[in-house]
Amino acid sequence: MKVLLAGGSGILGTLATEALTADGHTVTRLGRGAANDVRADLLDRDAVLRAVDGYSFDAVVHAATALAGKSFTRHRDMHGTNVLRTTGTTHLLDAARATGARRFVAESMMFGYGYGDHGVEPLTESGTPFGPQGTDAALEQHVGAMRTLEELTLGSDGIEGICLRFGMFYGAGVTDAHMVPLLRKRGLPVVEGHGRALSFVEVGDAARAVVAAVRTDRAGRAYNIADDTPVSFAAHTRATAEAFGAPRPMTVPRWVLRAAPLARTIMGSQLRLDNTRAGAELGWKPTRASSIEGIKALAESGGSPAA
Numbered sequence: 610m611k612v613l614l615a616g617g618s619g620i621l622g623t624l625a626t627e628a629l630t631a632d633g634h635t636v637t638r639l640g641r642g643a644a645n646d647v648r649a650d651l652l653d654r655d656a657v658l659r660a661v662d663g664y665s666f667d668a669v670v671h672a673a674t675a676l677a678g679k680s681f682t683r684h685r686d687m688h689g690t691n692v693l694r695t696t697g698t699t700h701l702l703d704a705a706r707a708t709g710a711r712r713f714v715a716e717s718m719m720f721g722y723g724y725g726d727h728g729v730e731p732l733t734e735s736g737t738p739f740g741p742q743g744t745d746a747a748l749e750q751h752v753g754a755m756r757t758l759e760e761l762t763l764g765s766d767g768i769e770g771i772c773l774r775f776g777m778f779y780g781a782g783v784t785d786a787h788m789v790p791l792l793r794k795r796g797l798p799v800v801e802g803h804g805r806a807l808s809f810v811e812v813g814d815a816a817r818a819v820v821a822a823v824r825t826d827r828a829g830r831a832y833n834i835a836d837d838t839p840v841s842f843a844a845h846t847r848a849t850a851e852a853f854g855a856p857r858p859m860t861v862p863r864w865v866l867r868a869a870p871l872a873r874t875i876m877g878s879q880l881r882l883d884n885t886r887a888g889a890e891l892g893w894k895p896t897r898a899s900s901i902e903g904i905k906a907l908a909e910s911g912g913s914p915a916a
Contacts, residue, residue, distance in 0.1 A: 612823060613666045613710065615639045615651060615701055616673030620782040621716065624816035625672060632820050637664065639704075640673065651697040661704045668712035668823050669705040671762075673697055682869035684747040691754035698761045705768060714822040715762040717772040717831065719808055719882055721755030724748050724874050726805060731839075731883035734774070734831050748874065759831060769828030773818050776808035776835035776882055779900050781907060783812050784849055792846070792855035798865070799858045802841025805879035809845060809900035810835045814893075821891040832891060833882040838899035842876050848901045852908035 612629055616622040617638030626636045638645045639660060649660035651673055675689025698715065705713050722732055723741045740756025743749045762770035779788075791797040818834045840848075846858050866873035887893045897903045 610634045610667040610712075610823060611665065612636045612668045612670060613639055613661065613664070613704065613708065614670040614672060615697070616671070616716070617646075618642045618644045619672060619674055619677070620812055621778070621815055621819075622672040623782075624813055625670060625819040628813075628816040628820045629670075629823065632824070634820075634823065637666070651693060651700055654700045654703060657700045657704050658707055661708050664708050666705070666708045666710040668714065669701055669708075669710045670819055670823065671698060671701050671713070671715040671758075672819070674716070682872045684750065684871050686871065687751050687754075691750055694754040694758040695761075698758050702761060702765050702768060711767065712769045712771070712823060712828065713762055713765070714771045714773065714819060715758055717755055717759055717774045719774050719776050719833070719835065719880050720875075720878075721752060721759065721774065722880060723752055724878050726877070726879040727881070728879065729804075729881065731881045732833070733883045734833060734886055739774075739831065747870070763829055763831070771822045771825070771828055772831040773815070773822060774831055774833050774882070775815055775818075776810040776833075776839075778812045778815065779809050779845070779849075779903060780812040780814075784904060784907060785853070788846070788849055789853045789855055792850045792853070792858060795856055795859065797846060797858050798861045799843040799846050800863050800866070800873075800876040801860055802843045805877070806839035806841050807845075807875075807878065807880050808833075808835035808839045808882040809903075811896060811900070811903045814895050818887065818891065818893050821887075821893045825891055827890050830886075830890070832887040832893075833884050834887055834893065835882040835884050836895045836897065836899050836903070837884065838901075839881040840899055840901060845900050845904070849904050852904050
């Protein structure tokens with residue numbers, strides 16, 4: 610298949626490009642940077658349509674974010690990504706129609722189920738509302754953007770839409786490049802989990818899910834893409850420090866993180882994803898049961914311990 614991939618310079622986009630190419634697909638990367646095959650700002654509809662003029666594609670993958678260089682501590686860190694999930698999705702769907710693509714695969718996120726404590730029962734795609742209306746205006750910006758992305762992707766006439774609701778990423782290019790340096794500087798305190806857990810997914814496994822979504826004969830669906838075993842953010846972070854020989858992170862009360870409201874909210878959330886549908890319909894399974902196992906394997910494989 611011929612695939613147009615937006616966000617090819619990001620970590621997921623890079624790995625998805627490699628995985629799609631290895632699976633026999635031809636990938637054309639779309640974005641602003643010089644590494645892309647066709648260049649355009651996704652927020653400029655005319656520029657996007659000019660960039661793809663004369664091309665034909667079978668599928669479009671939306672993996673574009675604006676997270677590079679962001680700290681993920683403040684709500685404004687997500688603004689650029691929120692706009693890409695709304696306006697950018699609209700423009701990419703127009704590009705899909707203009708180039709004859711029918712399949713459209715979008716990178717979504719588990720926090721679209723809503724921040725906060727969802728309890729210990731795993732969330733399913735059909736049993737849990739996605740994009741609930743919230744009372745917190747700042748959080749509604751993020752949840753609302755993911756809700757819009759999925760409504761556009763799954764509700765567009767003539768488009769076979771698939772949304773991949775990823776857990777939190779870890780792995781090569783994420784853990785070693787971002788979390789480990791913070792831990793070495795003691796710049797990543799954690800809040801005790803108290804039974805709360807989050808779902809994680811190794812970024813290479815996430816890229817395999819993109820390939821599965823491009824290939825499947827199922828469409829019009831959303832899929833939870835996460836490890837089998839959720840863990841607390843604190844446990845995940847402590848395991849990373851231990852595996853890479855970094856100082857153990859400080860444990861602080863949640864109120865200490867009041868200057869980092871987004872991080873504070875994430876650490877206080879409980880989101881356990883059920884990945885059964887992805888296994889049954891996409892044939893996708895995580896490589897390892899939990900991020901704890903995955904982090905240990907990454908460190909043992911030489912995952913930049915001196916980063």
